[in-house]
Amino acid sequence: MNQLEIRDLWASIDGETILKGVNLVVPKGQVHALMGPNGAGKSTLGKILAGDPEYTVERGDILLDGESILDLSPDERARKGLFLAFQYPVEVPGVTIANFLRLALQAKLGREVGVAEFWTKVKKALEVLDWDESYLSRHLNEGFSGGEKKRNEILQLLVLEPAYAVLDETDSGLDIDALKVVARGVNAMRGPNFGALVITHYQRLLNYIVPDRVHVMMDGRIVAEGGPELALELEAKGYEWLRERVKEEA
Amino acid sequence: MQVLDKTQVEAISRALKEPGWLLEKRLKALEAFARLSYPSKKDEAWRYTDLSEAPLEQEVETPKGLSLSRDELPELVKRRLEKTDVSGFLVFVGPDLVYAEVPEELSAKGLVFTSLAEALKTHPGKVEATLFRGVYVEDKFAAENSAFFTHGAFLYVPAGLEVEKPLGVFKVLEGGKASAGRSLIFLEDNAKAAYIEEYLSLDLPPTLHLSATEMVLRPGARLRHAHVQTLGDGVWHFHRQRALLERDAALNDLVVNLGGRYARSEVASELLGPGAESEMLGLYFGHGLQHFDHYTLQHHVEHHTRSDLLYKGAVKDEARAVFSGLIKLERGAQKTDAYQANRNLILSPTARVDSIPQLEIGANDVRCTHGSTTAPVDEMQLFYLQSRGLSRSLAQELLVKAHLADVLNRIPLKALRAHLEAVIEEKVRI
Numbered sequence: 163m164n165q166l167e168i169r170d171l172w173a174s175i176d177g178e179t180i181l182k183g184v185n186l187v188v189p190k191g192q193v194h195a196l197m198g199p200n201g202a203g204k205s206t207l208g209k210i211l212a213g214d215p216e217y218t219v220e221r222g223d224i225l226l227d228g229e230s231i232l233d234l235s236p237d238e239r240a241r242k243g244l245f246l247a248f249q250y251p252v253e254v255p256g257v258t259i260a261n262f263l264r265l266a267l268q269a270k271l272g273r274e275v276g277v278a279e280f281w282t283k284v285k286k287a288l289e290v291l292d293w294d295e296s297y298l299s300r301h302l303n304e305g306f307s308g309g310e311k312k313r314n315e316i317l318q319l320l321v322l323e324p325a326y327a328v329l330d331e332t333d334s335g336l337d338i339d340a341l342k343v344v345a346r347g348v349n350a351m352r353g354p355n356f357g358a359l360v361i362t363h364y365q366r367l368l369n370y371i372v373p374d375r376v377h378v379m380m381d382g383r384i385v386a387e388g389g390p391e392l393a394l395e396l397e398a399k400g401y402e403w404l405r406e407r408v409k410e411e412a
Numbered sequence: 413m414q415v416l417d418k419t420q421v422e423a424i425s426r427a428l429k430e431p432g433w434l435l436e437k438r439l440k441a442l443e444a445f446a447r448l449s450y451p452s453k454k455d456e457a458w459r460y461t462d463l464s465e466a467p468l469e470q471e472v473e474t475p476k477g478l479s480l481s482r483d484e485l486p487e488l489v490k491r492r493l494e495k496t497d498v499s500g501f502l503v504f505v506g507p508d509l510v511y512a513e514v515p516e517e518l519s520a521k522g523l524v525f526t527s528l529a530e531a532l533k534t535h536p537g538k539v540e541a542t543l544f545r546g547v548y549v550e551d552k553f554a555a556e557n558s559a560f561f562t563h564g565a566f567l568y569v570p571a572g573l574e575v576e577k578p579l580g581v582f583k584v585l586e587g588g589k590a591s592a593g594r595s596l597i598f599l600e601d602n603a604k605a606a607y608i609e610e611y612l613s614l615d616l617p618p619t620l621h622l623s624a625t626e627m628v629l630r631p632g633a634r635l636r637h638a639h640v641q642t643l644g645d646g647v648w649h650f651h652r653q654r655a656l657l658e659r660d661a662a663l664n665d666l667v668v669n670l671g672g673r674y675a676r677s678e679v680a681s682e683l684l685g686p687g688a689e690s691e692m693l694g695l696y697f698g699h700g701l702q703h704f705d706h707y708t709l710q711h712h713v714e715h716h717t718r719s720d721l722l723y724k725g726a727v728k729d730e731a732r733a734v735f736s737g738l739i740k741l742e743r744g745a746q747k748t749d750a751y752q753a754n755r756n757l758i759l760s761p762t763a764r765v766d767s768i769p770q771l772e773i774g775a776n777d778v779r780c781t782h783g784s785t786t787a788p789v790d791e792m793q794l795f796y797l798q799s800r801g802l803s804r805s806l807a808q809e810l811l812v813k814a815h816l817a818d819v820l821n822r823i824p825l826k827a828l829r830a831h832l833e834a835v836i837e838e839k840v841r842i
Contacts, residue, residue, distance in 0.1 A: 212799045215791070240801035252796035256814025262797070265810070269801035301814075318800060 163228030164190040166211075166244075166326045166357055171222035173210050180206045182382035183222070190227075190325065190357040193348070195368055195393060197361075198379035199401040204361045205249055207379070208330040212246035213239050226326065241270055243325030247315040247332050249361075254302040259314065260284070262302055263321055270322050287320035290350050291343055308335040316347035327351070327358045333367035345370030365397035378404060416469060418442060421559050427475055428529045428562070431536060437544060441558035444549035451552065460734045460766050461705055466648045466674065467618040470590040472560045478508040485511055488612045489582045497827040498580035498608065500525055504593065506586045507562035514579075521573050528564030528596060538568055542598045546626030546654035550678075553650045557592045557622040564594035569603035571630075578606035578636070578825055585647060587616030595625040599633035599661075606636035608828060611671075615644035618673075625653035629661035631685065636664040638828060642835055643671035645700070652678045657717075659685030666823060669696040669704045670835050680709035683717035683745075694723030695819045695832065697812065698731030698763070699842050708737040710752065712745040715775075721752040724819045726812045728759035728840075736768040739782060743774040752782040757815045759789050759808060809840040 166188040173181040180203045188194045198204050210217050211224060213236035223230050231239050254262070263284065268275050288295060291313055303311050312332050319327055332344055348358065348371050360371055368376075368390065376393045378386040380401070385408045386392065396404065421442050425435040450468055451458040480503075485493070489503050500514040502525070509527040518525070524535055531539050549555040565581045585591055595609055609625065621643070629635055641649055649672045655663050669675040681690035696704045710719040719739070727733050735754040756765040767784040789811055797807035813820075813836060823829045 212795075214795060235804065236795060236798040237801050237803050237807075240799055246799055248796065248799075252790075252792050254793050254796065254811070254814065256817040257810050262800070262810070265802055265806065266800040269803070269806070322800065 163225075165227070166359070167225040168207070168211075169223045169225065171207075171210070171224065172220040173206065173217050174220060175206070175217050179220070180217075180382055181210070184379070184383055186359075186377055186384055188326065188357045188359050191354045192374040193352060193358045193360060193371060194375045194377060195360045195362060195373035196377050196379060197363070197365075197393060197396060200363065202379040203382040204379050205330050208246055208249070208328045208361055211244065211328050212236055237269070240324075241272070245319055245322060245324035245327040247312075247319060247327065247329040249330040249332075249334065251303050251311040251315055253304045253306070255304045257302045258299055259302055259317075260298040263298075263318060266318070266322060283321050287317050290320060291317055291347055293317065309337070309340040312336060312340065312344055316344050319351065320347055323351070325355065325357065327356070329358065329360045331361055331363065333362055333364065341367060342370055365393045368393045380405060380408065416445070416472070416556070416560065420472065424472070424474070424560060424562055430529075430532060433540060434532070434543075438559050441549050441555050445552065445555035445559050448552040448555055457707060457736070460732070461676070461703065465618070467590070467620045470620045473507050473562060473586070473589040473591055475507040475562050478505060478510050480505070480510040482511060486584050488584055488614070492582060492610065492612065492831070495827060495831060496580060497577065497825070499575075499577035501580040501582060502527065502565050504563055504565075504581070504583040506584070506591060507593070509563065518575060522570035523573060523575065524566065524568040525579055526566055528566045528594060531566035531568070535568065538598060539566065539596065542626065542628045543596055544626075545628060546656060547594075547624040547652050550652065553622055554624065554652050557594065557624045557652075560590075561592040561594050561622070561624070564596060565609070567597045567605065567607055569599045569605045569633075571600040572602050574604035575606070578608050580608045580610065582610050582612065585611065585613035585616065585619060585621060585643060587613060587619040587646065590620040590622070592622040594623070597625070597627045597635065597637070599629050599635055601630045602632035603630070604634040606825065608638045608640065608825070611641040611643050611649070613644040613647060616646040619647045621647050621649045623649070623651045625651070627653070627655035627663065629655065629657045629663060631659040631661060633658075634662045636825070638666040638668065638823075638825070639677070640666075640668040640828070640832070641671055641675060643675075645673055647672040649675040651676065654680040654682065655690065656682050657684055657688035657690060660687035661685065662689045664691045664693075666693045666695070667706070668694075668832060669706075670832075670839065672702065674703045676705040676707070678707045680711060681719060682711045682713060683719060684713050686714050686716040688714070688717045690719045691822075692719065692721040693819050693822055694721075694725070695816055696723075696725035696733055697816070697836055697839050698725070698727045698733055699729050699839050700731060701729070702731045704732070705734045706736070708735075710737070710739045710750055712739070712741045712748045712750060715744055715746045715748070717745065718749040719751070722819060722822070723754045724756070724816050725765070726757040726759060726815060727763035727765060730760075730762045732763065733765045734767075735765070735784070736770070737782070738770045738772060739780055740772045741775045741778060741780070745775045746777045748775060748778040748780070750778070750780045754784040755815070756786040757789055757812060758786065759812070805841055809837055812836060812840055
């Protein structure tokens with residue numbers, strides 16, 4: 163059961179139901195894409211997986227390697243190996259990236275992490291991202307451009323090495339060079355011990371992170387699944403085409 | 413039970429073998445103490461404060477003449493001494509100066525650092541010229557201190573002497589009786605020093621603590637002063653301080669309230685000569701039922717003076733904090749620069765802060781700004797930090813430290829800063 167499984171998940175915010183029975187499985191070792199038009203509920207799913215207290219889960223379950231994480235706090239989920247790259251990373255003035263990352267790594271590993279061990283890890287991650295060491299002494303996301311914030315999310319991904327990652331529109335607002343850097347980071351993580359769900363509105367990112375499977379979400383549920391070719395088809399025909407098809411099938 | 417009367421004032425003065433002028437001053441203060449009533453919520457400066465459980469009119473402790481070796485010092489002090497970088501220090505246990513270490517080379521250059529009682533014998537003129545100039549009978553508690561104080565520290569730095577490393581006073585409260593002490597700091601022309609006063613205790617039965625700090629800065633003198641209280645629960649701490657800054661004098665002041673059941677700090681800088689400058693920093697973090705009051709005054713009397721106040725704090729549980737700051741510019745105080753900011757972080761829905769910045773301007777060619785913010789901890793930030801595996805309490809600790817960072821970063825005394833960070837960390841986890 164080495165997989166991230168979302169089972170008939172219903173969820174709401176402020177009384178409005180956003181997710182209406184999501185079923186989705188990402189086996190460890192694979193990278194899946196979650197596509198869909200704006201307002202389909204993709205980002206909501208990402209936040210709920212991470213345990214955002216703003217949302218209420220009404221029905222269903224989330225299983226990490228066969229174990230329900232629904233009752234776990236966000237930090238407990240993270241320590242179990244789940245990582246969410248935020249669509250809008252939060253600015254935390256007064257906290258340096260280095261200090262924060264080391265505390266997060268210690269929390270993840272459940273032990274002290276020496277300065278040498280920490281730096282070895284961080285330096286490797288910085289190289290992959292082609293990022294300057296000076297960023298580590300900057301305050302977390304404070305005054306960062308959109309691209310810097312996304313790169314910082316991937317830096318955390320590389321250092322924390324989660325078993326499963328959800329990347330919420332990490333491509334939005336990036337130029338092509340930044341996009342390539344982000345993709346390089348995710349691809350560096352690929353392997354038998356890593357599963358990822360890449361949430362994106364556009365096919366563009368999937369040129370650089372080629373997914374094993376593609377899921378399409380509309381109006382709070384998964385309406386289509388397929389191989390990487392599904393993303394290309396959507397790019398060519400648009401979401402309206404799929405919407406019509408879903409209607410016909412119903 | 414003893415009462416707070418003339419007999420007791422005379423007994424204290426006699427026990428300390430004080431000169432006649434001081435007894436006279438004490439008795440005058442006693443008159444004021446008897447005349448003034450205890451403040452109530454009807455008084456504007458006390459409207460947020462509930463003193464109904466305060467051990468007012470508590471019997472005052474009496475000096476015992478105790479003295480200790482360094483090994484015999486209370487554990488609380490020993491632990492602090494391991495992690496401090498003061499070059500000389502005095503230790504008070506209750507009303508007794510029990511231990512002192514003052515570098516010879518400083519004494520040889522004319523620096524005096526000892527108890528008030530000792531200084532009255534060795535340097536009576538210097539004490540008489542300055543004692544009570546800053547704090548005397550401003551209110552009931554100030555008058556009580558001036559009439560009944562049993563101990564104090566005295567620092568005198570002669571003209572031109574620059575002392576780089578800080579000097580420290582550690583006072584340990586024993587509890588159960590009222591304790592009243594003073595600090596008197598007198599810097600001559602162009603002298604420079606750093607002075608840290610720390611107040612420590614275990615958790616105690618209800619105990620009244622009165623402290624008064626007076627600073628006299630002659631022209632060009634530069635003083636860094638820190639008042640740090642990490643007292644135990646049960647202590648009601650009333651602190652009043654006032655600095656008199658003459659021409660081109662500079663004060664960097666820090667007031668820290670982390671302990672006690674109740675703590676009140678009334679902190680004033682009087683900018684009496686052109687070119688005088690006062691930086692006033694404050695740091696507080698309340699938990700449980702703690703209540704901290706901060707009343708500050710930036711008093712610009714002369715022209716071309718500057719003051720910059722930043723008080724930052726956090727409250728959790730059911731703790732309360734009050735900041736009331738006044739910038740006051742006299743009519744002649746042209747070309748004044750005065751800044752005042754108070755920022756508060758609220759960690760629980762049952763904690764509360766009241767912040768009242770005030771401005772009273774009698775001059776027109778000035779630059780003054782003041783501002784205040786009070787906000788709950790940002791849930792988005794907490795979620796973000798938690799989503800990376802940090803527990804909620806560790807995430808809160810990071811946010812509290814980040815909130816207080818710009819005050820901490822302005823404290824160049826590294827050992828003191830590390831100590832404060834450690835206490836803050838501990839308090840987040842309580």
